Amino acid sequence: MSTPPRLRTAAARFIASHSVLTLDARHPYVAKSLVDAQEMHRTVMCGFRGWVDDGSADARAQMGVLSTWALDLKAAALVLVVQSKVAADWQHIPEGALREAPRLLTVDRTFRAGDAAGFRAVVNPTYSKPRTAPDASLLRGRRVAHTNPQGVRKWCARRFGDGNGSEGSAGAAADPETISVRMLPTVSSPAPHKGLKIARAELRGSLTVTDPDAFVHALSEGVGHARAYSCGLILTR
The missing domain is CATH 3.30.70.1200 (Crispr-associated protein; domain 1)
Incomplete structure (x- = not known):
């Protein structure tokens, strides 16, 4: 059902x-x-x-x-x-x-549907890179960071839509091409957290609320990964 x-x-x-x-x-x-x-x-x-x-x-x-x-x-x-x-x-x-x-x-x-807001966020922009086993069967994808602004805009499209009517998961729409993207230095931690490296990008732009509940959830819970390490908070004005 x-x-x-x-x-x-x-x-x-x-x-x-x-x-x-x-x-x-x-x-x-x-x-x-x-x-x-x-x-x-x-x-x-x-x-x-x-x-x-x-x-x-x-x-x-x-x-x-x-x-x-x-x-x-x-x-x-x-x-x-x-x-x-x-x-x-x-x-x-x-x-x-x-x-x-x-x-x-x-x-x-x-927030109401149709409301416009400026926003700033520092995010950990990642995607799942497909992997295959020796027998050609699919394995769970490996999380990989986007390392350039155009890649980050692909990440934005999944959260805020593609600017052509498709809707993202954050309950708001924003054309990725109008979002300002600045790549930030990677942050890391030494022992006992060897291997902890977090790619970061700063986003600035404007968005339109499409689903108030989903948008408030994104504001409350953050977006993307590394939320314990100062990523994912959306600040609006």
């Missing part, structure tokens, strides 16, 4: 907590986060102690924690934006590492 198509709602409400932290990139605590992706993850998660049991495998997902960051080398400033379903407490960050007190904001926004 086939599953009936999901009925789309006319509007959906997005509620989240945003923290904006401006950190001194020269401070050892911050400098370590910049050279080790796992340390950056710990920095982000230190704001959410006590909300879930210690050692929970899906603690980040339970609390809806997503993040993104940008580094100004001239000013030696790291701006870290953290989104969550629960309130953050940044008292565990060394006082000297913060340039100023963290800004805590509550985002409460209703």
Whole structure:
């Protein structure tokens, strides 16, 4: 028996907590986060102690924690934006590492089909590369990163459609050719996370909401892989 198509709602409400932290990139605590992706993850998660049991495998997902960051080398400033379903407490960050007190904001926004919004996102743009066994049978594909802007736009087409009427999975439409793509340096982590290398690309552009529920889900849960490592958060304006 086939599953009936999901009925789309006319509007959906997005509620989240945003923290904006401006950190001194020269401070050892911050400098370590910049050279080790796992340390950056710990920095982000230190704001959410006590909300879930210690050692929970899906603690980040339970609390809806997503993040993104940008580094100004001239000013030696790291701006870290953290989104969550629960309130953050940044008292565990060394006082000297913060340039100023963290800004805590509550985002409460209703999106309707047809709404237009500007957006920015840092994503881990990957695709599944087919593999075959010696006997020519198909194996599970290997996840590979796109390494150039045109490849990233193919990734965008799967999330935001191809600009010609096809719909993506993120509940919003955007012509990939109009999205600004900037390839960012790969982030990695040494032992015990040898082999952790995360390709990143920054997207900037405008989109139109086509499915409010799906769009709010993408805002809440993030898009793509490496969401524990500051990828996948969509910021709108």
